[in-house]
Amino acid sequence: MADYISLPAEKRTEFGKGAARRVRRADKIPAVLYEHGNPPLHLTLPGHQTMMALKASNAVLTLDVDGEGHLALVKDVQRDPIKRTIEHVDLVVVRKGEKFIVDIAVHVEGEAAPETVVTTDLTALSVETEATNIPDSFTVSVEGLAAGTQILAGAVELPEGVTLVTDPEALLVNVTQAISEEALEAELAEAEAEAGIEHEEADDAEAAEGGADAAEGSDEEKSEDA
Template sequence: MADQLKLPAEKRTEFGKGAARRIRRADKVPAVLYGHGTPPLHLSLPGHEAMLALRHSNAVLTLDVEGETHMALAKDVQRDPIKRFIEHVDLVVVRAGEKVTVEVGVHLEGEAAPETLVTTDHSVLEVEAPITSIPEWLMVSVEGLEAGTQVLAGEVELPEGVTLVTDPEALVVNVSQQLSAEAVEAELAEAEAEAGIEQEESDDEAAEGGSGETEGEDAEAKDE
């Protein structure tokens, strides 16, 4: 289920890239809280606590904003692409008892039948869930599944109170026959031939070809 953690938050009056950099240098995270018809509230969150609370998607936070309590859903967490620290957080005001539409990741467990290949077509599914009962992930078992088996979104087991928003016919998991190395090479050669791509002669093939020509030339010389 979704993380829930109480965090202190401070209102901020400075905006822009320079202000955001100063906030991050102070080990805090710039954030904005909006929704339910309330004006946007610009905040700064404690850096370490926010990082822990936002480890998982769809985190639900209870914010203490200078004595006022707000329940919020982490809608968008922007991270530095290299260092992975949190650059900014968009928070949506939520109310106890309401349902929200969120994307939840799909996790696979088990091992399919031997010599099969398991691929995931939908790594996340959109669901509607009570704000206090958002699943952390949706588990799909592939244990013993044979080649040709497909798992559709409508077949994924959902926790009680959670309903599927994604098209039930959407393909989630596909189990196919694993190709041998020889079959892969044959398919690649066929595709290259159709595309008009000529393979360069390997050193070994060149050596064998050259050896054959030399032997033939030697034989002709002897006949002369």
């Protein structure tokens, strides 16, 4: 489950791109804390500490703003498209017992039966849960599963207090039969035939003739040398 991560925060009084750049140059991150029924609170977060905190998925933060504590869930993180550094963070105030819909990553582990291919159709599941009870991830095992096996979203075991929002009939993992090299070549040939692609025999004949000419030339050179 998600752990609380404490971060000091300062209120911001300057806004705009210029102010945001000055904040980042000071190794800090501009942020906005949203709370239903109250105006948004503009904050500045410590750069390195925030970066480390946001490595955890669905991090729940305890913000200390001028001695006042706020429990917050990360709503959105804006990053530099090239450097991938954090440029801005949106947060939302949460309360114990209040439920939210979040996306939880799904990890597939194990080895399916020989000569099979495992395809993951969903990499995350949407669930409704309390902010203080957010799972870190879900794990699905494909160990020894035969071709033709399908794992649906509804088959994933959820912790108590967590409700699935994703369609339970949604395909999560699909195990199919691996295609042989011969079958692959046959499919390729069929596809080329349907597309009207033909390999002219003349090309092969010219290649063979070229090889024969090269060999004959080599023999003549040997005779002259002799």
